[in-house]
Amino acid sequence: MRPGPVTTAHRIAVAILAALGLQSLPACAVLADSPGTPAVIADATAESRVELARVIHEALGDVPVTLADDALTGGSLLSLEHALRRDPMGRPLNGRELTHPETFELFKRGPRCVLVQSRTGREWTLHHVQCVAAPVQAPQ
Amino acid sequence: MTVMHSARFLLAAVPAMTLLGSCGGGGSSAAPAAAWVQGQFAAESTFAASCVAPRTGNDPVTGKPYPDRPGKLLDELNWLRSWTNDLYLWYSEVLDKNPASFTSDASYFDELKTTAKTASNRDKDRFHFTSDTAKWEALEQSGVQAGYGVGFVLLAATPPRNLVVGYIEPLIPADNVAANIARGAKVLTIDGVDLVNAADQAGVDTLNAGLTPKSVGESHTFSILDAGAVTPRTVTLVSASVTVTPVQSVHTITTPGGALVGYMLFNDHLATSESALVNAFTQLQTAGVTDLVLDIRYNGGGLLDIASEVAYMIAGQQTVGQTFELTQFNNKYPSTDPVTGTTITPLGFHTTTQGFSVTAGQPLPTLGLSRVFVLTGVSTCSASESIINSLQGINVQVIQVGSTTCGKPYGFYPTDNCGTTYFSIQFQGVNAKGFGDYPDGFTPANTVTPQGVSVSGCSVADDFTHALGDSAEGLLASALSYQQTAVCPLPPSGSAPPPALGVGAYVPPMADGQAIKSLWQQNRIQRRSSAQ
Numbered sequence: 001m002r003p004g005p006v007t008t009a010h011r012i013a014v015a016i017l018a019a020l021g022l023q024s025l026p027a028c029a030v031l032a033d034s035p036g037t038p039a040v041i042a043d044a045t046a047e048s049r050v051e052l053a054r055v056i057h058e059a060l061g062d063v064p065v066t067l068a069d070d071a072l073t074g075g076s077l078l079s080l081e082h083a084l085r086r087d088p089m090g091r092p093l094n095g096r097e098l099t100h101p102e103t104f105e106l107f108k109r110g111p112r113c114v115l116v117q118s119r120t121g122r123e124w125t126l127h128h129v130q131c132v133a134a135p136v137q138a139p140q
Numbered sequence: 141m142t143v144m145h146s147a148r149f150l151l152a153a154v155p156a157m158t159l160l161g162s163c164g165g166g167g168s169s170a171a172p173a174a175a176w177v178q179g180q181f182a183a184e185s186t187f188a189a190s191c192v193a194p195r196t197g198n199d200p201v202t203g204k205p206y207p208d209r210p211g212k213l214l215d216e217l218n219w220l221r222s223w224t225n226d227l228y229l230w231y232s233e234v235l236d237k238n239p240a241s242f243t244s245d246a247s248y249f250d251e252l253k254t255t256a257k258t259a260s261n262r263d264k265d266r267f268h269f270t271s272d273t274a275k276w277e278a279l280e281q282s283g284v285q286a287g288y289g290v291g292f293v294l295l296a297a298t299p300p301r302n303l304v305v306g307y308i309e310p311l312i313p314a315d316n317v318a319a320n321i322a323r324g325a326k327v328l329t330i331d332g333v334d335l336v337n338a339a340d341q342a343g344v345d346t347l348n349a350g351l352t353p354k355s356v357g358e359s360h361t362f363s364i365l366d367a368g369a370v371t372p373r374t375v376t377l378v379s380a381s382v383t384v385t386p387v388q389s390v391h392t393i394t395t396p397g398g399a400l401v402g403y404m405l406f407n408d409h410l411a412t413s414e415s416a417l418v419n420a421f422t423q424l425q426t427a428g429v430t431d432l433v434l435d436i437r438y439n440g441g442g443l444l445d446i447a448s449e450v451a452y453m454i455a456g457q458q459t460v461g462q463t464f465e466l467t468q469f470n471n472k473y474p475s476t477d478p479v480t481g482t483t484i485t486p487l488g489f490h491t492t493t494q495g496f497s498v499t500a501g502q503p504l505p506t507l508g509l510s511r512v513f514v515l516t517g518v519s520t521c522s523a524s525e526s527i528i529n530s531l532q533g534i535n536v537q538v539i540q541v542g543s544t545t546c547g548k549p550y551g552f553y554p555t556d557n558c559g560t561t562y563f564s565i566q567f568q569g570v571n572a573k574g575f576g577d578y579p580d581g582f583t584p585a586n587t588v589t590p591q592g593v594s595v596s597g598c599s600v601a602d603d604f605t606h607a608l609g610d611s612a613e614g615l616l617a618s619a620l621s622y623q624q625t626a627v628c629p630l631p632p633s634g635s636a637p638p639p640a641l642g643v644g645a646y647v648p649p650m651a652d653g654q655a656i657k658s659l660w661q662q663n664r665i666q667r668r669s670s671a672q
Contacts, residue, residue, distance in 0.1 A: 076499075077497050083279065094442075095548060096550070100443075
């Protein structure tokens with residue numbers, strides 16, 4: 001309905017699309033027909049965190065990204081937003097943000113844990129992550 | 141067009157063969173010198189990326205070489221001048237000064253805004269900022285912010301200052317749990333400096349350093365006076381990565397009249413808010429509430445799509461097909477978004493999830509209410525105000541309890557040039573009735589000295605003597621009272637009688653202030669009063 005603004009996230013998107021046409025990306029592939037079951041990381045380890053950070057880095061380039069140690073352990077969706085910056089009155093600088101956050105979703109596909117970049121459909125198999133089907137969210 | 145972002149966008153988008161002609165770190169020639177003629181503006185592209193200190197290497201966002209080329213300060217100032225004239229919402233109110241008379245980007249940018257005042261004599265443009273581009277473009281996991289897990293509220297930024305605890309994050313870091321801090325506690329000193337009275341710069345710097353630690357793991361010592369206490373105590377807070385809980389205290393209240401009222405504290409328009417809101421509204425929908433109190437007193441805005449979802453979840457079917465908010469640019473762009481180049485179309489009320497933290501396309505729950513109570517304060521801003529304005533735009537009654545909101549119906553596309561990202565107001569959001577003129581905020585109707593646009597409801601000061609969500613808390617109590625009687629309590633209902641205690645004893649705050657959440661990138665404590 002609404003056009004997306006030309007901000008960081010969009011430049012990332014276009015850069016990746018352009019890159020897809022220019023070079024092979026052996027670590028990832030385009031989304032399969034059946035993405036699998038939404039999943040969460042069952043047992044986050046130092047190794048799994050490193051792999052997750054590496055894949056995010058591969059997806060987004062050299063943009064600094066801060067992840068929590070428990071990323072993708074509580075839900076299958078991982079959203080990334082601009083590091084929150086506030087004005088001198090303590091309010092978000094951009095309190096009317098039109099862009100969408102960058103999101104990734106973790107799926108369990110057979111024995112594999114697969115991370116999918118929502119915007120592009122690119123996916124990565126995580127070899128050092130143990131994942132299980134995400135629990136169905138219940139009301140608080 | 142906004143040249144910097146758009147140009148880089150296009151460079152990344154064009155096929156490889158075309159890129160070959162533009163790679164290599166941008167051109168090497170400087171922008172042509174331009175003699176200033178008042179009122180005449182060259183295209184901003186003439187000066188874009190012509191930098192005193194061109195960045196080298198690749199832009200981490202695009203993976204392509206920076207477009208920067210060697211230039212002069214005057215080139216950067218000329219870009220600011222032309223860009224502002226093209227896109228600034230109030231470009232015609234900017235006094236066109238000769239950029240050659242300025243010695244820095246910052247000093248010139250400060251001049252590139254309207255000097256007009258609002259009806260309440262505040263600056264019309266109070267939202268004119270810059271940021272280092274590298275810092276702005278950094279991403280962080282949604283909902284994970286650095287801080288203490290304590291939401292402070294600054295009631296007075298200059299001596300005699302007044303800083304109190306507004307709320308505690310449910311996931312407060314373990315190191316800070318032992319401090320046992322609660323809403324209403326007053327901060328008296330930070331790292332030994334008198335927060336109330338310190339006037340010297342070194343003291344102010346210490347205070348700000350304590351409130352805005354530069355890294356995770358910093359320890360700072362606070363002297364606080366707990367609510368109701370006579371004697372201060374000292375606690376140590378440690379900065380950490382805090383997973384914020386954007387929606388809290390979701391519960392129902394049965395009024396004496398038998399009505400079932402839902403309540404939720406909604407603090408941030410983050411991506412993670414989506415799942416929290418879906419859960420909250422589902423809970424209240426299942427409970428069968430017939431009224432809702434939405435507490436947004438500390439909500440400064442964020443993702444506009446989240447606000448649209450909230451408005452639908454409040455009002456339901458009556459929003460379908462209606463405009464949530466229409467973005468309007470300056471009169472040079474009546475129908476086209478000048479940044480994206482696309483036709484301006486209104487943002488509707490979302491009826492399904494947007495995929496921010498819940499899989500996209502899921503039907504949202506809704507309460508289907510014809511009215512909503514909102515609890516507000518001066519921190520209620522931007523996207524939060526959009527909830528109020530959008531619902532009023534489709535004749536959903538909004539009853540406002542609290543104090544006047546901040547008044548920010550505006551937004552911008554942050555734009556980079558030469559490593560600085562500029563935030564300059566470019567658009568205004570209007571509702572289905574075409575209304576978006578609330579630069580002085582929304583004000584409860586019975587306010588003694590109205591400041592903003594009047595909204596039905598009650599003026600009540602923030603009540604720090606009760607927990608948020610407590611039915612006895614001043615704003616919530618007033619809303620519940622109004623729900624039954626349609627009459628406001630005599631102001632200020634949120635205040636408790638001053639206790640008969642000794643000198644230095646705790647006196648309940650009876651004021652409204654700015655919420656301090658994430659403690660990064662702020663410089664809150666001031667030596668003296670400043671215009672705001």
